Amino acid sequence: MAETLVRRARLRRFLFLCIAVLYVISVPWYRSSDAEVEIVFGLPDWVAFAVLCYASVAVLNSLAWMLQDPEDEER
Amino acid sequence: MSFGEVGVAALGGYLLVLIAVAEIARRSKQDATPSDHFLAGRDLGVLVLFLTLYATAYSGNSLLGYPGRAYQAGFSFIMSTGFMMAIIVLFHAIAPRLRPIAAQNGFVTPGDWVRHRFRNDPAGPILATAIGILMVIALANFLLAQLQAMGTMTSRVTEGIIPHEFGVVGLALMILFYESLGGMRAVAWTDAGQGILMLFGLMALLFWLMGDGGGLANITARVAAVRPGALAIPDAETCINWFSTVALLGLGSVLYPQAIQRIFAARSGRVLQRSFAIMTFMPLTTTLVVTLIGFAAIARIDPAAGVASDEVMPYLLGEWASSGGVRMFAAVLVFVGALAAIMSTADSCLLSLGSLAVGDILGRDRSDPRTTRTGKWIAAFVLFAMVPFAIQRELTLWRLIELKMELLVQCVPAFLVALHWQRLRAWPTFLGLLLGTAIAVGAAIAGAKTVFGIHSGLLGLGANLLVAILGSIRSAPRASVSS
Numbered sequence: 001m002a003e004t005l006v007r008r009a010r011l012r013r014f015l016f017l018c019i020a021v022l023y024v025i026s027v028p029w030y031r032s033s034d035a036e037v038e039i040v041f042g043l044p045d046w047v048a049f050a051v052l053c054y055a056s057v058a059v060l061n062s063l064a065w066m067l068q069d070p071e072d073e074e075r
Numbered sequence: 076m077s078f079g080e081v082g083v084a085a086l087g088g089y090l091l092v093l094i095a096v097a098e099i100a101r102r103s104k105q106d107a108t109p110s111d112h113f114l115a116g117r118d119l120g121v122l123v124l125f126l127t128l129y130a131t132a133y134s135g136n137s138l139l140g141y142p143g144r145a146y147q148a149g150f151s152f153i154m155s156t157g158f159m160m161a162i163i164v165l166f167h168a169i170a171p172r173l174r175p176i177a178a179q180n181g182f183v184t185p186g187d188w189v190r191h192r193f194r195n196d197p198a199g200p201i202l203a204t205a206i207g208i209l210m211v212i213a214l215a216n217f218l219l220a221q222l223q224a225m226g227t228m229t230s231r232v233t234e235g236i237i238p239h240e241f242g243v244v245g246l247a248l249m250i251l252f253y254e255s256l257g258g259m260r261a262v263a264w265t266d267a268g269q270g271i272l273m274l275f276g277l278m279a280l281l282f283w284l285m286g287d288g289g290g291l292a293n294i295t296a297r298v299a300a301v302r303p304g305a306l307a308i309p310d311a312e313t314c315i316n317w318f319s320t321v322a323l324l325g326l327g328s329v330l331y332p333q334a335i336q337r338i339f340a341a342r343s344g345r346v347l348q349r350s351f352a353i354m355t356f357m358p359l360t361t362t363l364v365v366t367l368i369g370f371a372a373i374a375r376i377d378p379a380a381g382v383a384s385d386e387v388m389p390y391l392l393g394e395w396a397s398s399g400g401v402r403m404f405a406a407v408l409v410f411v412g413a414l415a416a417i418m419s420t421a422d423s424c425l426l427s428l429g430s431l432a433v434g435d436i437l438g439r440d441r442s443d444p445r446t447t448r449t450g451k452w453i454a455a456f457v458l459f460a461m462v463p464f465a466i467q468r469e470l471t472l473w474r475l476i477e478l479k480m481e482l483l484v485q486c487v488p489a490f491l492v493a494l495h496w497q498r499l500r501a502w503p504t505f506l507g508l509l510l511g512t513a514i515a516v517g518a519a520i521a522g523a524k525t526v527f528g529i530h531s532g533l534l535g536l537g538a539n540l541l542v543a544i545l546g547s548i549r550s551a552p553r554a555s556v557s558s
Contacts, residue, residue: 019164023321026157029314037306042291044306047150051363054156058355061164065352068171 008067015064019057026053078396078403079234085407086232089415093253096265100257124341125350127263127423128334130270132162132354133361134217134420136476138273138413139224141362142391143384145369146376149298149305154317155366159358161325163351169329170338172494174347177339185210185335185490186435192493198501200438205508206486207435210332211457214428216479217331219461221421222247224385228417231389232410246414247458250422255451259340262422269415276412277364279405283395284371291367297374305373315528323530326487327480333427335490388413429454478519481532485511488543496547503546511539 028046040048076084137159145152173188180191186203193199222243229242237245253261288294299306309317328334341347365388372387375394382390389410396406429450433439439446485508493499511532518524518531526534 016164016167023157023161027154027314027317028308029311031308033308033310035308037308039292039295042295044150044295044308046308047153050153051156054160054363055359057157057160057164058359061160061355062352064167065163065348065355068167068348 005069008069012064012067015060015067019060019064022053022057022060026050077234078393078407079232079236081404081407082232082234082410083236085411086229086237086414089411090249092268093249093265096268097253097256097261100253100261100264103257103260120342121346121349123263123267124337124346125353126267126270127419128337128350128354129357129361130266130273130416130419132159132328132334133270133273133357133416134221134224136220136224136420137362137365138277138416139227139385139388140220140476141365142369142372143387145366146372146387147384149302149307149373150370151309151313151317152366152369153363154320156358156363157317158321158324159362160355161321162328163355163358165325165329166351168491169335169494170347170351171344173335173490174338174341174344182339183336184430184434185330185332185486186431188335189489189493192489193501193504196501198505202489202501202505202508203435204438205505206489207431209482209486209508209512210330211428211431211436213479213482214332214424214431215457215461216482218421218424218428218458220476220479221417221424222458222461224417225414225421227385227389228410228414231393232407232414243462246418247421247462250418250425251455251458254422254426254454258447259336259426262419262426263340265415265422266419269412269419272408272412273416274360276409277361277368280392280395280409281364281368283402283405284368284375284391288371288374294371294374298370301378302373305370312528316525316530319525319529319533323477323480323484323533326491326536327483327532330483330486330490332431333423336427336430425454425458428457432457477524477530477532481515481519481530481535482512484532484536485515485539487536488540492540492543496544498547499543500547500550503550504543506546507539507541507543510542511535514538 026049028049031046038045043051141152141155145155176182176191177188180187182188182191184207186207189203189206190199193202225246226239226243229237229246230239253265257264285291285294288297295306338347341350368391369387372391376382376387376390392406392410392413395409396403432453433446433450437449439449488499488504488507493504512535514535515532518535523531525531
């Protein structure tokens with residue numbers, strides 16, 4: 001039981017790290033502001049990439065919530 | 076029947092439903108204690124908790140402010156999906172630790188946590204009062220934004236049959252009525268219905284916009300033709316502002332008093348965990364949708380029409396309705412759904428404001444039914460004090476959001492840091508709070524909204540954290556830590 005909790009906590013920390021990385025790369029700070037913009041899925045490429053990052057954050061964050069060990073159970 | 080007449084009928088029907096829900100909630104009351112009135116007896120289940128969190132988080136700001144801001148700022152406002160999601164990520168830092176302590180100690184207001192955490196510290200009560208005052212001010216600002224949005228939506232859906240001023244006053248009275256009668260139960264149940272209405276309404280509007288505009292790619296091409304700069308990759312300052320906005324709104328929103336009180340109101344930790352696991356997807360179904368609506372507006376609205384940013388959403392709905400037939404009824408439903416969402420946020424603010432004013436500022440007894448009554452009176456007073464400001468409409472909804480968040484983030488040390496770092500002391504935290512608030516308020520008065528793209532509230536938080544942490548490290552170690 002304790003081992004499972006430790007493994008869960010470790011996995012959650014890894015998910016938080018992935019979420020942080022996704023947030024950092026969702027902002028196009030690494031691209032020149034006069035670079036050419038392509039249209040991807042009907043949106044400018046940097047916008048489509050940001051949406052993809054945020055959709056991934058949603059999945060990882062939901063997983064992180066499900067791995068959370070609630071300290072008190074339902075009454 | 077004209078659009079305005081259908082609007083009046085739909086609004087009337089919706090208000091009747093609210094009255095019925097309030098009466099059912101009143102009959103479900105177990106007692107007159109603040110815990111029962113303000114936290115629904117701490118018995119909210121997964122579905123109602125999720126929907127009330129959802130309807131509370133997505134308000135007049137999201138429905139009117141965000142499309143308006145996306146229309147103004149262009150595609151860089153895609154950051155809104157990021158900051159709304161950051162809220163549910165940052166709740167990991169507060170909810171799992173705070174909820175068990177709150178359940179164990181019977182917390183009703185956020186100030187109860189501060190008093191508990193710093194219970195052996197002489198400055199604990201003054202810190203709790205200062206935080207209570209700051210949160211009440213932020214709530215009053217939030218309430219003002221909702222009242223302003225309620226007036227706009229009412230006058231638009233009824234085509235001016237009910238003017239803006241009457242919309243503000245009439246709906247404020249209605250909120251006061253059902254909130255006083257049914258407390259958190261009425262608020263949570265109406266939130267649940269309001270959340271569903273908003274979700275489906277926005278989806279329907281987006282489908283119409285996409286269909287009518289020939290798909291997303293066509294809309295983007297038209298935006299490129301009308302305003303080419305809207306598609307450009309943001310410059311360095313806008314990128315910094317993007318990070319700053321995610322941090323400001325993420326941190327500020329987890330400290331919404333009404334959100335903290337929903338953590339207290341959850342039936343259990345597991346209920347809360349499941350609600351957040353679902354909530355994390357809602358920025359994709361709501362914020363992204365309203366942002367895309369704002370982008371579509373760039374292509375649809377002629378700049379010469381001079382549509383104000385907060386009027387973008389009503390303008391589009393008006394266009395939708397004018398295409399006639401079933402679309403007119405659909406547009407009315409979306410209008411009422413949006414109005415419902417705005418009211419659901421206003422009612423949560425009002426409920427929270429009343430409890431904070433009596434509990435954290437006046438320090439009244441949590442178990443006394445008279446505390447509940449006093450809270451209702453104070454909430455009513457603040458509500459009507461806000462009405463004249465809402466009628467004037469001097470600030471945009473987006474600016475009101477930023478101002479509120481710049482104040483709320485100053486509470487970060489007392490919650491996020493205090494939950495995770497036991498050496499934090501009350502005096503340095505109080506001094507940090509004063510300094511951070513002074514910087515945020517001073518910058519707002521001086522008109523310095525951002526410095527190199529960073530919000531002045533975040534700069535204030537930096538100074539605030541420095542004082543709180545360094546001051547606590549320097550203080551002699553005393554037994555003032557929480558369990």
